[in-house]
Every structure is written in C-alpha cells, then in structure tokens.
Amino acid sequence: MNQPLFNHWSEVKYLKDIVTNPLIEVGDYSYYSGYYGNQNFEDGCVRYLWGDFKSQKLFNPIEQYGWHLDKLIIGNYVCIASGVVILMGGNHNHHSEWATVYPFVEQLEQSYEPKGDTVIKSDAWIGMNAMIMPGVTIGEGAIIAAGSVVSKDVPPYTIVGGNPAKEIKKRFTDSEIIKLMEMRWFDWNRKMIERAVPLLSSSSIDKLYNFYNSEVKKK
Structure with a gap:
C-alpha cells in the first residue's frame, strides 16, 4: 500500500521543498495543499509538462525535437488548494484546423505548438478543483474560486469564478x-x-x- 502524500487536510508542502522540474520556477513560501486530491504536485497538479522525474526518463523533446517548452512560473506566497489542475504544453499537438485532431506519431515533431508560459503571480490563491489553462497569467493577489476554469488572464487583486472564469469583483x-x-x-x-x-x-x-x-x- 502506498504511503499517502499528505497526512491531513491542514498539512501544506512548500513548493521550493518539493519541486525539481527545471521548467517550474517557484518563489518563496508558496505552497500546495493537496490532501484531498492526494496527488504529487509535479505530476498531478501540474499536467503535461515535461521535466518531472518520470518524463525525463522517457524522452527529451528539447534535445530530440528541438521544441521550445513552456514554463510554469509561480511567485511568492501563492496558495494552491487540493484538486487544482494546471494544464501545460506537453500535449499541444492537436490541431483544430487540420482534417484530424488526432496526434499521429509521425507528425509529433512538426505538430507541437507552444502556448506560452503559465504565470501565477505572488499572493494569488487558487481554490479547490480549479483548472488553469495553458498560457494564462494570474495577477498578484487574485483569487480563483473553487471549480473555476481559467482560460484568460486575470488582473491583479480580482476574484474570478465559473466556467469559463469571469470577474466577480475587485478585492479593493x-x-x-x-x-x-x-x-x-x-x-x-x-x-x-x-x-x-x-x-x-x-x-x-x-x-x-x-x-x-x-x-x-x-x-
């Protein structure tokens, strides 16, 4: 039986203590509270981002394909709740303008398109089960309501919610x-x-x- 990643809902893990992925930049005192999801931050909360321990052993798209991979950049004092999903660029091989969206292996090298870095700026709070889409910037002090799907940039000190997430109000x-x-x-x-x-x-x-x-x- 696998040991749980978190022992209680009150437990948090500081990202600087657990992040090893070279494509994730983390500021001071930012934390992940992942008890209810019981998922590893680098390979559960963050998804489709090459550079975690497992993906590094499988392949290297930078060296093999010459891809420019997006980064996840997290500021200081960011709070990330359980169940949050941060979608990244590792699966950007589906083209809606092509005859098929199917990512044929023969076309993987040519089909990849970066979406841009995903940035969560300092003092932001990402609520439980929220989903952050690729290439989004969440401003300083922003709050993402639980269960929201964020597909556009969020201004500083703004509360957003819903699917797709829309502004609820300014904090100040x-x-x-x-x-x-x-x-x-x-x-x-x-x-x-x-x-x-x-x-x-x-x-x-x-x-x-x-x-x-x-x-x-x-x-």
Whole structure:
C-alpha cells in the first residue's frame, strides 16, 4: 500500500521543498495543499509538462525535437488548494484546423505548438478543483474560486469564478490596488514581512501603506 502524500487536510508542502522540474520556477513560501486530491504536485497538479522525474526518463523533446517548452512560473506566497489542475504544453499537438485532431506519431515533431508560459503571480490563491489553462497569467493577489476554469488572464487583486472564469469583483478599490502594486509586500525581506503581519492581516490598506512609506521605502 502506498504511503499517502499528505497526512491531513491542514498539512501544506512548500513548493521550493518539493519541486525539481527545471521548467517550474517557484518563489518563496508558496505552497500546495493537496490532501484531498492526494496527488504529487509535479505530476498531478501540474499536467503535461515535461521535466518531472518520470518524463525525463522517457524522452527529451528539447534535445530530440528541438521544441521550445513552456514554463510554469509561480511567485511568492501563492496558495494552491487540493484538486487544482494546471494544464501545460506537453500535449499541444492537436490541431483544430487540420482534417484530424488526432496526434499521429509521425507528425509529433512538426505538430507541437507552444502556448506560452503559465504565470501565477505572488499572493494569488487558487481554490479547490480549479483548472488553469495553458498560457494564462494570474495577477498578484487574485483569487480563483473553487471549480473555476481559467482560460484568460486575470488582473491583479480580482476574484474570478465559473466556467469559463469571469470577474466577480475587485478585492479593493482602484486606488488601493495601485498602492498594493506599488508596495509589493510579497517581495519584502522576511523580517520586514513578519513585522507587518498584523497590518497584512487587516483590511486597512492605508495603514499598510503608511508602514511601507515609513519602514520599507526609506531603506
């Protein structure tokens, strides 16, 4: 019997501790909470991306075919819930404009088309069972509702949901979002962030902005 990947729903794994795929870039303190899906991040949550341990042993499309493979780029303090699927570019050999969408082996080398990097920027929260389609960029502080299918870019500090995912609301006013984008708290050093935790865990963007101007910006 295989040992479970997670022991309890409250357990998280920091991506920097578990990611080995050279095509996945991960920032600090971003985590995967995969208990209910019980899937490996690199070969379960992330799908169709060459570079995990198993696919590296099978083939190398970069050396064999000369493909330019898309990357998955994840910022700092990103929260990824159980059941999330991040679709990547390893199966982009299906052409709707061809007579058949079937990926004949003889045409694999010629048929591959990159979709562009998938980017999940800092402080985003990807809800349970959401699906992120290839080539999408999810902005800073965005929230993806559970079960959503994200096929288009999501602006910073925006909540989206549904299939296809559509904007539900902005998390803050436009002026507050401008301040948050200027502050970029998730790029501060860890000690400064720890000092600001009470402000980060509140709704007062103005108080956080005052802290930023007095304690961060001046350094």
